[in-house]
Amino acid sequence: MSTALQPQITKAGLAAIWNATSTGLQAEISHIGLGSAGYTPNADQKTLRSQVVKYPISGGEKLSSTLIHLTAVADDSAAFWVREVGFFLSDGTLLAVWSHATEALTYKSANTELLLAYDLSLEALPADSVTITSNPAGLNLTLAEPLASQATVMITEMLRGVQQKDANESQEKRLQVAGLQIADLLTRVKQCELQQEYQRTESLIAIAANAAAVIKLQNLVVTTSGSLK
Template sequence: MSIPLQPIITKAGLTAVFRADNAGLAAEITHIVVGTLGYTPSSEQKTLRAQIAKYPIAGAQRLSPTQIHLTALADGTQAFWVKEVGFLLSDGTLLAVWSHPTEPLAYKPENADLLLAYDLALSALPANSVTINSLPGDLNLTLSGPLASLATAQLAADLRGLKQQDLLNEHGKRHESSETQLADLSGRVPVLERQRATDRDGLLGAITANAAGLVATQILFVTTKYGA
């Protein structure tokens, strides 16, 4: 799925397009740059504020004289939020920049690819004044579906892994709690056994004393009644 963008055209980009147009040429977008800082972009910018990666354009399609669909594949091991996007011309000039103070565009997972697919509105430039220079093979719209499915499957797998890890952690905590309770019970058993032994000895002593008292009482009764 493509994300429609209305970027800010930089003054440097506008100058580059003007030079190319005067020479009868179209300025060429060759790379997408992404960064991790969200803000309100300015036409004075010449670079992103927190650029983290640069990717060649992998596919392109002209949707209208002032709108271009382009794709790139963000690969690598890094994980980051895409909060600013820039579009570079063939000479390295930052043609346009998009960012938002609070809303990220996408998330690039660790050790996974992210498909960057944008419908770029360039209504602030002359019609057909910008074209795309893409990689051989052209990563076109026919691949966006499978790549998106792969990305969705990867995210789902990551989510399942996190849930399983949380479940394992919970079981581990319960196991530790059970072991603690068992150790506490094991420590209390000898105390209870000693108490039970003490109570039993006390009970036997009381029974013996009562029996002895009863015998003495009977002997006294007999002696008193019948004489020694």
């Protein structure tokens, strides 16, 4: 997340801007300085009152003709409350200063990578009079937040896809088991039908045999009776 700052433009910074624009060039912001003194900045400043560290710009972009986004990577052993911020041109001139008499901007921890991100308003300067000189060495950390957000979205989508795939595979397995059970049931029904058909045939054969035996017996009785007469 960026911190919006409305800094005090210094007279030295204005002079450097004038010298650059008069020759058709743009002044280049190249470094961010951090200090521990809290006060109300003034235009006569040429340095921070209590500068502790100074970092090269690692990235940035122009948001408008008078608003620029700057980032820098703080990764050294210094530890202090940041109460003043200076923006330096490539020739070392202090272009602008931010500070507050009673409030700290943030805390800089020792040996912890900290991404400094500032939206710098330059409404007091001519439009498009300042550009950014960046050092790509800190680019990876500068991009960490957006890349992490993109990675989170991608991982979430991948996880959702895996879960859906697992659900589909589980459903497919259940359908396969159900299909096998239905096939087994149909086989049993067919076997029962065949068994019933066989028993029915056997019963008909037995009935027919019994009927034939009865008829034969009746014929025998009739024949015997005729002989006796």
